Amino acid sequence: MKGDPKTISAAHPEPFNWGALFRVAIVGAASLKGRELKDVLSERNFPTRDIRLLDDDESLGQIEAVGDEPTFIQSVLPEHMEGVDFTFFASDDKFTRGTWAMARNAASDIIDLSYGLEDEAGVILRAPWVEREIGVVPRLDLAGAPVRIAHPAATVLALLLLRLSKSAPIARSIVTVFEPVSERGKRGMDELHEQTVNLLSFQQLPKTVFDSQVAFNLIDRYGVQSGSSLETVEKRIARDFEQIVHGKVSVPSLMLIQAPIFHGHAFSLYIELERATAMANFTAALAGDHVEIWSGGEDSPSNVNAAGQEQIQVLVRQDTQRKAGFWIWAASDNLRISAVAAVESAESLIPGRPRGTVQ
Numbered sequence: 001m002k003g004d005p006k007t008i009s010a011a012h013p014e015p016f017n018w019g020a021l022f023r024v025a026i027v028g029a030a031s032l033k034g035r036e037l038k039d040v041l042s043e044r045n046f047p048t049r050d051i052r053l054l055d056d057d058e059s060l061g062q063i064e065a066v067g068d069e070p071t072f073i074q075s076v077l078p079e080h081m082e083g084v085d086f087t088f089f090a091s092d093d094k095f096t097r098g099t100w101a102m103a104r105n106a107a108s109d110i111i112d113l114s115y116g117l118e119d120e121a122g123v124i125l126r127a128p129w130v131e132r133e134i135g136v137v138p139r140l141d142l143a144g145a146p147v148r149i150a151h152p153a154a155t156v157l158a159l160l161l162l163r164l165s166k167s168a169p170i171a172r173s174i175v176t177v178f179e180p181v182s183e184r185g186k187r188g189m190d191e192l193h194e195q196t197v198n199l200l201s202f203q204q205l206p207k208t209v210f211d212s213q214v215a216f217n218l219i220d221r222y223g224v225q226s227g228s229s230l231e232t233v234e235k236r237i238a239r240d241f242e243q244i245v246h247g248k249v250s251v252p253s254l255m256l257i258q259a260p261i262f263h264g265h266a267f268s269l270y271i272e273l274e275r276a277t278a279m280a281n282f283t284a285a286l287a288g289d290h291v292e293i294w295s296g297g298e299d300s301p302s303n304v305n306a307a308g309q310e311q312i313q314v315l316v317r318q319d320t321q322r323k324a325g326f327w328i329w330a331a332s333d334n335l336r337i338s339a340v341a342a343v344e345s346a347e348s349l350i351p352g353r354p355r356g357t358v359q
Helices: 032-043 093-105 128-134 152-164 181-200 230-244 279-286 334-352
Strands: 005-007 022-027 048-055 063-066 069-072 086-089 109-112 124-126 136-138 147-149 170-179 253-258 265-273 291-294 312-318 325-332
Touching (some): 022 032, 032 048, 032 334, 048 069, 086 093, 093 109, 128 152, 152 170, 152 279, 152 291, 152 312, 152 325, 170 230, 181 334, 230 253
Parallel strands (some): 022 086, 109 147, 124 147
Antiparallel strands (some): 063 069, 170 265, 312 325
């Protein structure tokens, strides 16, 4: 992560009231991430005086509710960035790269959930849950360095492995991550829906987003005509994980699989410790904020059960062949985890804002 870490006290993880009000813009307001952001800002009582909903030409004029008020989505123009304190980028990465300079020129604090600023110099990677777990955050430039939110799968894996390393040193970790189509946005959601309908009616499959059959299927790569690749996402998860853990644990061996699911990541994680430990000690190490331990009753963690939840749902069982080996089945809401991280990052930037007083 860019910037030297420093030790801090744990930031307040719950919604709370502030004494100042801020102007906020959401670029990509009609996207799945944009709508989730809007909900989290409201739930956490983020101190807004104005929320501007901005998006590309396809979304102009759509009506979205902000609190109890209907608001029209507007285009991303310099005049719509004037006086904005915080700009969240929740669009696709290409649109972010084409518009983020307007927010920078308006002296707005920038929080990117789109991965569009991944390769930009001076951008700080943030994962507030992980930062609190290890007690370090990057040095934040009060002049307003842009912030990029870590991939939600990297955040989940980092939190789990950091806690498990407290029970005993980890000898090896291997994870299969099952990717939902919502990580490709609304277009990915629509394509999975259309593929499912067309398969059941024996019609040709649309393949604009994935260039491959996703419905009723598991794949380790997209077709050659797809605009993105699972390999790129897999490398992003590993790279983000390595940066946010600050060397406290090693990057797990990782494979990313595209699953025919709409929302939520699922994880099959194998952990082998350097010494045998009791199941109770292993499970106890996982417990804490943001993790819900399941007992293995009639229900279990799943992307369906995790939808809309901030908790990482976890089920643990011991390996039948190795006393120091454990399997974890986990699920989490990718959109919710990204949105909460973005809003928490904005909250931590409030003390550095030169504006924000009620006028």
